[in-house]
Amino acid sequence: MEPYIISFILSLTLLWLGYYNKSKKAISVTFIIIALFILSLLAGFRDETVGLDLSYYFVPNYDAARAMSSKTALVYLFSTGLEPLYLLSIYVVSQFSYDYFLYFFLQEFLSLLLILIACNIKKYNVNYFFIFAIYLFYFYCQSLSLNRQVYAVSLIFLSYPLILKKKILKFVIVIIIAILFHSSAIICLSLYPIVRYGLRPIKRSFYYYFVIVFSGGIFYFIFPSLLNFLINYGILVQKYTRYLDEDYSIHKFDILILVVLYLNTFYKQLSLNFKNGIRLLIIISFFITLCGTYNDIASRAALYFQFCVLYLFAISLNNLSKKYRLRMMFSIIIIYLVSFVYQSSTTDLIQTVPYTSRSLGI
Numbered sequence: 001m002e003p004y005i006i007s008f009i010l011s012l013t014l015l016w017l018g019y020y021n022k023s024k025k026a027i028s029v030t031f032i033i034i035a036l037f038i039l040s041l042l043a044g045f046r047d048e049t050v051g052l053d054l055s056y057y058f059v060p061n062y063d064a065a066r067a068m069s070s071k072t073a074l075v076y077l078f079s080t081g082l083e084p085l086y087l088l089s090i091y092v093v094s095q096f097s098y099d100y101f102l103y104f105f106l107q108e109f110l111s112l113l114l115i116l117i118a119c120n121i122k123k124y125n126v127n128y129f130f131i132f133a134i135y136l137f138y139f140y141c142q143s144l145s146l147n148r149q150v151y152a153v154s155l156i157f158l159s160y161p162l163i164l165k166k167k168i169l170k171f172v173i174v175i176i177i178a179i180l181f182h183s184s185a186i187i188c189l190s191l192y193p194i195v196r197y198g199l200r201p202i203k204r205s206f207y208y209y210f211v212i213v214f215s216g217g218i219f220y221f222i223f224p225s226l227l228n229f230l231i232n233y234g235i236l237v238q239k240y241t242r243y244l245d246e247d248y249s250i251h252k253f254d255i256l257i258l259v260v261l262y263l264n265t266f267y268k269q270l271s272l273n274f275k276n277g278i279r280l281l282i283i284i285s286f287f288i289t290l291c292g293t294y295n296d297i298a299s300r301a302a303l304y305f306q307f308c309v310l311y312l313f314a315i316s317l318n319n320l321s322k323k324y325r326l327r328m329m330f331s332i333i334i335i336y337l338v339s340f341v342y343q344s345s346t347t348d349l350i351q352t353v354p355y356t357s358r359s360l361g362i
Contacts, residue, residue, distance in 0.1 A: 001344060003355045003362060007042045008136050011035040012129070019129040036112045039136075043144060044105030045357045051145035052351040058147045061087060062103065065094040085180040086148045101359070107150060111143065114154035119314070121161045127314045133333045134310055137340040139303065145350035149300055151181035156188050156304050160311045163195045186230075187288075187301045191308060194284065198277035212280065216287035223291040223298065253339040254302075258286050260335045261309055264328050267320060274316045281309045 018031035048054050061082070068076060073091045077084040093103040115135065119128035143150040155178035162171040171192055178185035219226075262282050265275050285305040291298035313332065317325050344353050356362055 001353060001355070003042060003357075003360075004141070004344075004353075007038050008140075011038045012133055012136065014038075015129050015132050019127065032116065035132075036109055036116070039112060039140065040105050040109035042355075043108035044101045045359045046104060046144060047356045047358055048100055050352050050356055051147065053145045053147050057082065057086075058090070058103075059100075061090050062094055062100065065091045066098060083148060083179070083181050083183060085177065086151065086182070089151070089181075107147070108143065111150050111154040115157045118157040118161060118311075124161065124164065124315045125318050126311065127317045127329070130314045130317065130329050130333065131310060134336050137333070137336040141340075141344070141349045141352040144352045146182075146300070149182040149184060149303075152178040152185040153303060153307065155181065156185060156191075157307065157311070159188065159191065160308055163192050164199075166196070168192060182300075184297050184300045185304070188304050191304070194280065195277055195308065198280035199273045200276060201271070201273035202276070203272070204276055204279075209279075209283070212283050216283060220287050220290050227297070253335075253342065254289050254292075254299075255286070257335055257339060258282055258289070258306075260332065261306075261313070264313070264332060267324055267328060269320045269324055270316055271319055274312055274319075278309055278312050278316075281305050281312070285309065 012035075014031045014035035018028045018035065021031070022028045048059050061080070064076075065073065065087075068091065073088075077087045077091075080087065089107075090103065093106060096102065112132075115131065116128060119126040119131055139153065143153070155174055159171050159174045159178075162168075162174065172189070175185060175188050178188065262279065265278050265282075285302050288298055288302040288305060292302065310332075313328070317329060320328060343349060347353075
């Protein structure tokens with residue numbers, strides 16, 4: 001755990017300095033880039049055994065891509081059942097380096113950079129320290145294993161400001177690109193109408209929330225049938241059918257996190273439109289998370305909705321007084337930190353704990 005702890009402390013310190021010195025652009029950018037480099041180097045130097053999915057998807061495809069001609073690679077992109085842009089990224093990097101380091105480093109750096117870009121929208125002034133702190137505790141270790149979805153997550157981050165700006169065509173293009181890296185991103189097509197509807201600044205009645213919860217319950221019960229439909233029509237990879245026959249469970253911390261997020265919507269200074277949008281997304285995220293008992297893809301899809309909630313919180317922080325801003329920010333960060341500490345001490349976090357590196361002698 002030591003490499004993670006040291007890297008997280010260093011990068012968060014630098015990100016904090018970068019955010020609170022943003023008026024001094026050169027200094028701020030320097031702090032941020034160094035922070036991203038630390039996290040990317042940690043990802044780059046890891047062994048190929050750090051991350052469960054690497055042995056299934058990355059290693060065999062990277063090794064095969066090294067010897068491929070461009071013509072063979074073009075056929076290969078559409079013959080394995082894996083998402084073509086993921087395979088294309090492997091092929092391109094494998095032509096420059098036989099070592100896995102370059103791919104691991106670039107993957108993490110580009111993913112973090114896309115998230116940073118999504119947070120640097122002048123109109124909204126997103127608190128990127130808040131976003132990255134949660135990303136590290138919630139998803140960084142997962143990103144070392146979820147070798148395809150890490151691209152989708154960072155691209156979905158780019159879609160959040162497009163929703164707020166009502167740029168529907170650009171939004172759809174970004175989502176399609178994300179789907180070509182990981183098919184679970186298809187659920188994010190629903191984000192645009194959900195967020196736009198949720199952000200209406202009108203007082204919501206009990207009846208409204210009853211309908212949402214009731215609809216969520218129905219979705220939970222029909223989820224296996226819906227999943228089979230998507231698989232049968234080739235929208236999702238066939239392997240997810242097998243997952244329906246396996247036993248899954250959701251972690252109690254996943255539910256506790258959603259409860260903490262919901263409680264943070266009761267600040268009076270939180271604008272009504274953001275309060276409505278965040279609450280709707282939390283309720284939907286809750287039912288998608290519950291579907292994780294059926295299939296692992298639901299747990300992965302819940303990530304997109306939860307990150308959207310956090311993105312809206314990161315914007316809303318600007319509307320709060322300093323006292324309430326710090327209280328909200330650290331109450332949310334702390335619950336993710338506690339979850340990370342607990343899960344890293346009781347599980348291997350998808351085989352990313354312990355961290356090992358032949359290059360670093362760890």
